[in-house]
Amino acid sequence: MLSRFLRQVDIDNRMLAMIIALLVIWVTLNFMTDGIFFTARNMYNLAVQSSVVAIMATGMVLVIVCRHIDLSVGSQLGFTGMVIAYLQVHVFTLGAAWNWPLTILCGLILGALIGLWQGWWISYRGVPSFVTTLAGLLIFRGAAYLVTDGRTVAPMDKTYQVLGGGIDGSIGATWSWILAGVAIAWMLINTTMGRRRSRKYGFKVKPFWAQLFFLAIGTAIVCGFVMIMNAYYKPRTEIPRGIPVPVLIMICVTVGMSLLAKITRFGRYVFAIGGNPEAAELAGIAVKKITTFVFMVMGILSAVAGVITTARLNAGANSMGTMAELNVIAAAVIGGTSLAGGQGVISGAILGAVIMQSLDSGMVLLGISSAMRQVVIGAVLIIAVWFDVVYNKNRP
Amino acid sequence: MGQTPLVEMRHIHKRFGGVHAVNDVSIDLYPGEVAGILGHNGAGKTVLMKALSGAIPCEEGEIRINGKKVRIESPRDARKYGIETIYQTLALADNMDAPSNLFLGREIMTQYGTLDDLAMENEARQVIARLNPNFKNITDAVKNMSGGQRQSVAIARAIYFNAKILIMDEPTAALGPQETAMVSELIKQLKSEDIGIFLISHDLHDVFDLSDRVSVIKNGKLIGTRQTKDVTKDEVLGMIIMGKLPEAD
Numbered sequence: 336m337l338s339r340f341l342r343q344v345d346i347d348n349r350m351l352a353m354i355i356a357l358l359v360i361w362v363t364l365n366f367m368t369d370g371i372f373f374t375a376r377n378m379y380n381l382a383v384q385s386s387v388v389a390i391m392a393t394g395m396v397l398v399i400v401c402r403h404i405d406l407s408v409g410s411q412l413g414f415t416g417m418v419i420a421y422l423q424v425h426v427f428t429l430g431a432a433w434n435w436p437l438t439i440l441c442g443l444i445l446g447a448l449i450g451l452w453q454g455w456w457i458s459y460r461g462v463p464s465f466v467t468t469l470a471g472l473l474i475f476r477g478a479a480y481l482v483t484d485g486r487t488v489a490p491m492d493k494t495y496q497v498l499g500g501g502i503d504g505s506i507g508a509t510w511s512w513i514l515a516g517v518a519i520a521w522m523l524i525n526t527t528m529g530r531r532r533s534r535k536y537g538f539k540v541k542p543f544w545a546q547l548f549f550l551a552i553g554t555a556i557v558c559g560f561v562m563i564m565n566a567y568y569k570p571r572t573e574i575p576r577g578i579p580v581p582v583l584i585m586i587c588v589t590v591g592m593s594l595l596a597k598i599t600r601f602g603r604y605v606f607a608i609g610g611n612p613e614a615a616e617l618a619g620i621a622v623k624k625i626t627t628f629v630f631m632v633m634g635i636l637s638a639v640a641g642v643i644t645t646a647r648l649n650a651g652a653n654s655m656g657t658m659a660e661l662n663v664i665a666a667a668v669i670g671g672t673s674l675a676g677g678q679g680v681i682s683g684a685i686l687g688a689v690i691m692q693s694l695d696s697g698m699v700l701l702g703i704s705s706a707m708r709q710v711v712i713g714a715v716l717i718i719a720v721w722f723d724v725v726y727n728k729n730r731p
Numbered sequence: 732m733g734q735t736p737l738v739e740m741r742h743i744h745k746r747f748g749g750v751h752a753v754n755d756v757s758i759d760l761y762p763g764e765v766a767g768i769l770g771h772n773g774a775g776k777t778v779l780m781k782a783l784s785g786a787i788p789c790e791e792g793e794i795r796i797n798g799k800k801v802r803i804e805s806p807r808d809a810r811k812y813g814i815e816t817i818y819q820t821l822a823l824a825d826n827m828d829a830p831s832n833l834f835l836g837r838e839i840m841t842q843y844g845t846l847d848d849l850a851m852e853n854e855a856r857q858v859i860a861r862l863n864p865n866f867k868n869i870t871d872a873v874k875n876m877s878g879g880q881r882q883s884v885a886i887a888r889a890i891y892f893n894a895k896i897l898i899m900d901e902p903t904a905a906l907g908p909q910e911t912a913m914v915s916e917l918i919k920q921l922k923s924e925d926i927g928i929f930l931i932s933h934d935l936h937d938v939f940d941l942s943d944r945v946s947v948i949k950n951g952k953l954i955g956t957r958q959t960k961d962v963t964k965d966e967v968l969g970m971i972i973m974g975k976l977p978e979a980d
């Protein structure tokens with residue numbers, strides 16, 4: 336009965352397992368923290384914290400899909416974040432309206448250049464990505480320190496701080512509901528268009544009730560999320576915060592990266608390279624160029640994460656993003672990206688990031704020491720990869 | 732045959748370090764002809780064909796297509812000249828479905844410049860149905876398909892884009908009797924459409940039944956080329972094993 340239902344709605348088993356795991360973790364943590372976990376305040380912070388990891392994880396999915404790894408994303412975040420903070424506070428005129436957009440642009444370009452540098456060594460010089468990015472982990476962490484000789488840079492531009500999701504860093508109740516409406520409308524349009532196009536070619540369409548079921552779930556998630564975000568007020572007022580800006584950025588990145596993976600030639604080629612590099616080469620795909628580009632995308636996303644982190648801290652510190660690579664890789668793998676290459680889902684990585692962050696911040700709520708948290712997160716990474724190995728072995 | 736050959740390969744050399752994998756081989760192919768290329772494993776047949784398909788560009792020698800000298804330095808170049816290859820390994824991306832593999836590197840795009848998956852699936856269904864009517868699950872990942880189905884995908888990819896020259900490297904190695912018969916049928920059909928086919932095999936019987944001419948390669952050197960009807964299997968076997976030309980010449 337259940338298996339027939341699952342076959343009809345055509346949902347990925349693995350994704351389902353992830354969703355169940357997330358729910359189990361949430362309920363358990365809520366129970367253990369006497370209901371603190373499910374408060375609006377905690378969920379809001381969880382959303383903001385997850386977005387940094389999630390943004391980088393979407394890039395890591397592509398990196399891992401084409402059979403590489405990027406161990407340097409945390410250092411990239413630190414370096415680009417430091418450069419942005421330094422430019423904003425010490426180089427450009429602080430307070431000028433053009434200051435923060437320009438520093439962000441510089442940060443993104445720097446991220447792309449870092450990716451170009453690593454991608455070049457990996458594709459055109461044949462240094463394994465493991466080594467190149469392990470070196471990058473050191474190089475860019477050191478570079479982050481060298482920007483100001485280790486001094487922390489603060490404070491950041493007022494408008495820029497909005498990007499961090501702090502007190503003014505959310506869009507309010509009205510806009511949140513408008514966005515929710517747009518999201519629901521988009522799901523509706525997408526479903527109807529998909530059905531119509533499948534019919535045009537006479538292909539089988541999913542049963543109507545199954546799609547209705549998905550629409551209902553999607554709508555419930557969107558509305559539930561907005562309601563929780565609106566239930567958290569600004570300090571000493573009753574003004575709802577609404578969706579935090581970092582989460583908005585994350586949603587944009589996710590949509591953009593999903594489209595890149597699904598509907599562009601580039602995305603198709605990344606998966607082809609991951610599936611069979613030799614076949615991709617024989618099909619005339621410029622494997623080296625595509626691989627380099629994947630690392631550039633990763634660099635840009637690390638820079639985006641750097642923007643959010645500096646805006647949130649209201650400062651640039653050279654230790655930003657330390658150990659982030661672990662969370663990012665774990666998020667991608669938990670979200671269904673196979674380390675064997677060729678398999679991965681962008682939206683899965685978001686789920687993975689939320690799972691990782693839930694564990695991490697849940698343990699903080701429980702008062703578990705940071706040393707113990709590291710032990711747990713490390714163990715979770717091993718279990719996630721082991722799950723991937725078992726899953727791949729048992730597949731028909 | 733008085734017409735211009737479809738393909739002429741002249742004095743092709745290819746070395747890998749100290750190994751002379753292809754040593755001064757010249758070979759040609761006419762439209763509507765099946766040229767069998769025989770030899771032991773490691774004799775150099777595949778390397779020779781990879782020089783033509785662009786996978787391993789040759790360093791010495793020249794290639795003419797329809798009488799015109801060309802340089803083939805990548806698989807993309809080869810495709811430009813209408814050369815399609817079915818590799819022995821099939822060269823499929825296992826994680827992707829049949830339409831994605833069929834159109835890999837030559838995707839159908841929508842007017843907005845995005846991948847048109849449904850159009851590709853539609854085209855793929857038509858071409859695959861022609862080859863293998865029982866093959867319906869084309870949107871499964873290739874790794875979940877049977878050997879015959881995978882072979883169908885590889886063949887469909889080669890013929891969909893109106894190939895003029897087809898290279899088939901051990902096309903029946905992984906197939907059962909029924910599927911082998913299907914490939915033989917297909918070769919005859921393509922021949923009647925004036926496509927030139929290089930058929931590479933180490934299986935003498937395969938090649939003997941299908942090809943018009945056979946060339947034998949041993950240790951990277953061309954032993955000789957004969958009309959299939961002028962030689963017996965034993966004579967060709969002698970060429971393969973001993974590198975000896977038939978007495979009659």
